[in-house]
Amino acid sequence: MDEAAFEQMKQAKEYFHATVMTIPGVHGTSIGVKRVRGQPTGQLAICVHLTRKRAPSSIPPDERIPLDVDGFPTDVIEHAPIIRCEAKSERRAMYEDSSKYRPLVGGTKLSAGYSFGTLGCIVRKPDGSCYALSAAHVLGEIGSTVYQPAKAKCDEIGATVTVQECSQMDAAIASLDYYDDAGLAYIREIGAIAGTRDIGKDALPFPVAKRGASTGLTHGSVVAIHYSGLAANLELFQDMLFIDGRDGEFVDHGDSGSAIVHREHEDHNLVVGLLWGKAPGVSRIGVATPIDRITGALGVSVLTASDRVRPASETLLGRFEAFLGETERGRAYWEAYSHNRIYFRHIFHHVPRLAATWRRMPVPEMIEALRAAMRDPDTLIPMKLGDHDTDEVMWDLYEVLGKFLQTNHHGLLQQQAASFCRLVCGNIGNSWRNALHGIPMPESGTSLS
DSSP states (O other), rough: OHHHHHHHHHHHHHHHHHHHHHTTEEEEEEEEEEETEEEEEEEEEEEEEEEEOOOGGOOOGGOOOOOEEEEEEEEEEOOOOOOOOOEEEEGHHHHHSSOOOSSEEEEEEEETTEEEEEEEEEEEEETEEEEEEEEEEHSSSTTOOSSSSOOOOOGEEEEEEEEEETTTTTEEEOOOOOGOOOOEETTTEEEEEEEEOOGGGGGEEEEEEEEEEEEEEEEEEEEEEEEEEEEETTTTEEEEEEEOOOSOOOOTTTTTTTTTEEOOOOOTEEEEEEEEOOOOSSEEEEEEEHHHHHHHHHHHOOOOOOOOOOOGGGGHHHHHHHHHTSSSSHHHHHHHHHHHHHHHHHHHHHSSSHHHHHHHHOOHHHHHHHHHHHTTTTTOOSSSTTTHHHHHHHHHHHHHHHHHHHHHTTTTHHHHHHHHHHHHTTTTTTTHHHHHHHHOOOOOOOOOO
């Protein structure tokens, strides 16, 4: 079929869509390869997606699907209305992969809020900064904290920064706030990512694979494109990819956000879509947004092995490391932090007394104050963190941390923690840079000029 004929077919399908959606049980239309007795014929057809086929004799004349529409053949695909592949966090123990991956790679578990899904792949913006791509209903609202794999402080990777959730896509990206957690152009069990690909009419059925947090590596085929319809929750979706695993399992809850990939060979895998939906009751049918629509809307590109990414020195932590490196005391702080970052985050989550103290702390305000210092060391150390005095917060935190470090024979870490606490509390109102370099605050009323 040439391009002109295909455009006519798309137009005929769109006009037909409004009519056929009024038939009971019909919930979508698409364009795919016509099948006879389950075998592809190689001929494109306008496909009608319905909940259950009926015997011809039981169908009223005005509810019958025509054999053709404007000369284009029709076909019927039987399945229930599409639902999201979302999963609640309390079910995570049931699922296949709850492992922690550093550096971050695609095909692994992400958690945000009360749900979890899959990190599809790493994407980048024109400035070289990298982000984790997943489904919008996985990453939640802008500002949501994102974890890999589970909702624990030591697993935090960043926050949701951009969300696109509408009839045409279900996608979002999360920042990678810790450059040691930077991602790779790689999907677990699939391999290196070489770019993206659009699936055209001549490629159907198109072989694909995905790696999800719930079902691992599975294979299927994109059997229809321009799939539009009404989901089980009565939300509309438009122009999606319809994937059939045929005889094998392809998708389950928790796989949302998986990258749908065409595997040419181990080191040349092309992303074609982002999974968000499935047919309930079966594990072989999946629905994905075409990847080029997502990258265009989010202003990103899929990270490949040949892409230049933002160097560590230009990230927030990279700039902070450079700032601390200006003095011997600062270098000691950096060494203590960089070598024990995961340990600190672990104990504040798993040691009961430390965890209880941490929950009482104004954590968002503390993190924002540190991020402000990373962005600009001339930022002043705040007098308050939320509704709490900064010095009270610091000493309350040190009291339980210092005792824990002393009990567990971490004398050097205890000294560094005490030194940092004294540095902050003795310089409230001074800039971070002055504090680090031992420059006292100007006397009240003294001119700075």
